[in-house]
Amino acid sequence: MKTARPPAVLVLAVLTLHLLLGHELQRIQDGWRDDGPPMPRRLQVEFVQEMQLQLPPPARRVATAPPVPVRVPATRSPVDDGPSQDLPPPPAPAASAPVVASAADAASAPSAPVGPVMPAAVAASGPVSDEPGPEWPLSTRLSYAMTGSFRGGPIHGQAQVEWLRQGAAYQVHLDVSAGPSFAPFFTRRISSQGQLTPDGIAPQRYDEEEKRLLLDGSRASVFFLGAEVQLAHGVxxxxxxxxxxxxxxxxxxxxxFLTGRxxxxxxxxxxxxxxxxxxxxxWQYEVVGEAVVDTPMGPLVSWHLRPTQPVVGGDLAAELWVAPALQYLPVRLLIRQSAETVIDLTLKSAPLQAAPESPNDIPRRLSP
Known part of the structure; x- marks a missing residue:
């Protein structure tokens, strides 16, 4: 007597359930949640003008306090709760090589070293004040075309980066979507918010949110709590x-780079x-050298920065190309999660900027 076999539909349903449960357990282990605090509300900013190309004048450094060694995880590998070590202060900045806005400017580029665009108000005032000033870029939106691969398959899409600031508050949002813009099959947003300080950006919260076609969204959040940080899995x-x-x-x-630090x-x-x-x-970025990146604003000489170490466990690492003529903002980003998941973002239109919040926010050139 033959044993009755379960219907194929039932077998498929059981297998699907096991796969979904396995995916959910892995996601929870990695710190992804569907609940928790909602994503922060975006700062409301109106973008009113295209960013204009700027040729950087001779460098003048902003006076800053001597760097203080800090305790960070050992550079030999990423850590969870491992030992830390003191890092020596970074070497003093050296003069940059000549930089031009486009390849056509190369013949007329000055022979003397040139450096960051430094607003006159910053150079004249010495140390940066407690309030953010013209050394910070105006709120800016950058739009990118996206190519690459996702789990071994080719993908195309679009991405947008928004740098938003109101007074001392800031937000950074990177939105990536694969597939047609009206019906993407994959979207991901990473967001940071916090305060601008005399020592630079001080994050207070970071979020990653991911959505896939026909699947529920998921989110991982990191909270900066003074002398501690709470990672996505709660540690x-x-x-x-x-x-x-x-x-x-x-x-x-x-x-x-803008301030010459x-x-x-x-x-x-x-x-x-x-x-x-x-x-x-x-973390360390190595300055690889200069490279010309083709953009809608013409070919831009950019500096290529590359991480010096790998990441583990599905973390994201990015190479970037920053253009001095566009306030050292990235005109290309190459983001890797694994050998099979790589996203290449290239600038597809002129960046848009908001109007200055006050007269002090208007960037001004230094006289040579």
Whole structure:
């Protein structure tokens, strides 16, 4: 007598249930949740003008306090609760190599080294004040075309980065969607919010939110709590001074280059603590050198920055190309999660900016 076999539909339903449960358990283990505090409401900003290309004048550094060694996770590998070590102060910035807005300007570029665009108000005042001033870019929206691969398959889409500030409050939002804009099959938003300080960006909260076609959304949140940080899975760890998150780091780099706190020169390294949803890193970017990036505003000479270490456990790492002629904002981003998931973002239109909040926000050129 033959044993009755269960219907194929029942077998398929059981297998699907097991897959969904496995996915949910893995997501919870990684710190992704569907509940918890909602995403922060965006600051309301009106973008009224296209950013104009700027040729940087000779560098003048903003006077700053001597760097203080901070305790961060060891650079040899990412850590969860491992030992920390003191990092020496970064070397003093050196003069940058000549930079031009486009390849056509190369023949007429000055022979003397040139450096960051520094507003006159900043250079004249010495140390940066407690209130954010013209050394911070105006609220800016950058739109990108997206190509790459997702789990081994080709993807196309669009992305948008918004840097928003009102007084000392800031937000950074990166929105990525794959597929047609009217019906994307995958969307991801990463957001950072916090305060602008004399030492740069001080994040207070970071969120990653992901949605896929026919699946519920999920979110991971990180909270910066003074001397501690609460990671996405709820674990608290000591927080190093100057730590950035995955979104704030890009504007922090812009600020460092604009104010001359870090110089762009091939072979130099820019380092700071980096907090990702599941772990912290003692992060370093190597300045690879200059490269011309084709943009809708013409070919722009940009500086290529590349991470010096790999990430683990599905964390995201980005290479970036920053253009001095566009206030050192990224004109290209190459984001890797694994060998099979890579997103390449290239600027597809001129950046848009908000009107200055006050006369002090208007960037002014330094006289040579």
């Amino acid at each position: 608290r760890q000591p927080l190093a001074r100057g730590a950035q998150d995955s979104a704030s780091q890009f504007v922090q780099l812009t600020w460092l 870090e110089a762009l020169q091939a072979g130099r390294r820019v380092e700071f603590p980096l907090v990702l949803p599941r772990r912290q890193y003692a």
